[in-house]
Amino acid sequence: MAEHPVPHPDLAGYVLNVLEPGETRAFEAHLAGCGPCHAEIDELRGLPALLTTGAPVDLPADLQARTFARIHASERPSAPLRLVDPQRHNGQLPHAGSRRSSRLTPDRRRRLLTAVAATVLLIAASVVAVLQLQGPVPKDSAAPAGFTLSLIAPDSGPQRGDALIQDTPAGRVVQLRVTDLPPPPPGQRYTCWFVGPGDSLARPNRVAAGSFTTDSRGHAQVTLTGAAAPQRFALLGVTREPDDGNPQYRGPKVLVTKPPG
Incomplete structure (x- = not known):
C-alpha cells in the first residue's frame, strides 16, 4: 500500500511536466518503487499528446479564478480572528511571529501549483474521454446535398x-x-x-x-x-x-x- 496520499501530490505535475527539476528527480526515484503511482502514470502518460490533437473546448471563463479562490480558502486558518485586549498583554500586542504568516512559502507554492495541475489534469481527462466517446468531429457537419x-x-x-x-x-x-x-x-x-x-x-x-x-x-x-x-x-x-x-x-x-x- 502507498504511504502517501492517493494520488501522489506530485503525480499531476509530473504528467503535465510542470515540476521543478529537483522535484522531478525525486518523484522519479519514488516512482521506481511505487506500483500504484507507476500504474497511474501508465494510464495518463498519453494525455498531453491527446490534448494537442483534440477539438477546442470552451471552458468557463471564471474557472481559473474559482480554482485559486478555493485553494486559497483551504489555506486560511479555520479559527475565527479574535480581538486582543492590550491590558491582558501588559499593553503590548502579541508578537507578530505568533500569527500565521500569509506569505506563500516555497512548500505552499509547490502545493498550489500541484493542486492547479491536478485540476487541469482532471478536466483534461474528462474532456478527452468525452471526445473519444463522441468520435472525431467531421470537418463539414452540414447536411449532405x-x-x-x-x-x-x-x-x-x-x-x-x-x-x-x-x-x-x-x-x-x-x-x-x-x-x-x-x-x-x-x-x-x-x-x-x-x-x-x-x-x-x-x-x-x-x-x-x-x-x-x-x-x-x-x-x-x-x-x-x-x-x-x-x-x-x-x-x-x-x-x-x-x-x-x-x-x-x-x-x-x-x-x-x-x-x-
Whole structure:
C-alpha cells in the first residue's frame, strides 16, 4: 500500500511536466518503487499528446479564478480572528511571529501549483474521454446535398408525394411526405422502394426503403433509410403490401415517380 496520499501530490505535475527539476528527480526515484503511482502514470502518460490533437473546448471563463479562490480558502486558518485586549498583554500586542504568516512559502507554492495541475489534469481527462466517446468531429457537419422527386398516382388518382433523397455514409435517406393516400386496409401497409429500370411484378428491380401508414386524412411524413446503389436505383415508388413479414414486392403500385417535363 502507498504511504502517501492517493494520488501522489506530485503525480499531476509530473504528467503535465510542470515540476521543478529537483522535484522531478525525486518523484522519479519514488516512482521506481511505487506500483500504484507507476500504474497511474501508465494510464495518463498519453494525455498531453491527446490534448494537442483534440477539438477546442470552451471552458468557463471564471474557472481559473474559482480554482485559486478555493485553494486559497483551504489555506486560511479555520479559527475565527479574535480581538486582543492590550491590558491582558501588559499593553503590548502579541508578537507578530505568533500569527500565521500569509506569505506563500516555497512548500505552499509547490502545493498550489500541484493542486492547479491536478485540476487541469482532471478536466483534461474528462474532456478527452468525452471526445473519444463522441468520435472525431467531421470537418463539414452540414447536411449532405440531396435531390427531390415528385410522386404521383399511376392511375391519375388524387394521391401525391414528394421525397428528399440524400446519400449518407449510413445509406440513402428518404424524407417522404404523402397526401391524399387513404389509410391501408387492416393487415396491410405501404412500402417505399428504390426503383431501377425495367421493374415489374414479373421481374422486380427494386430495394425496400421502409414501410409506413397514413393517418385518417391520408397524410404521412416519414424518414426512411435503405442501402440502394444510386446509379442503379434512381427512381422511387410506393406499393401497398400485406403486413405478413414477407419482404417481397407483391402489391399494387399507389405512387410512382413523376416523369420529368
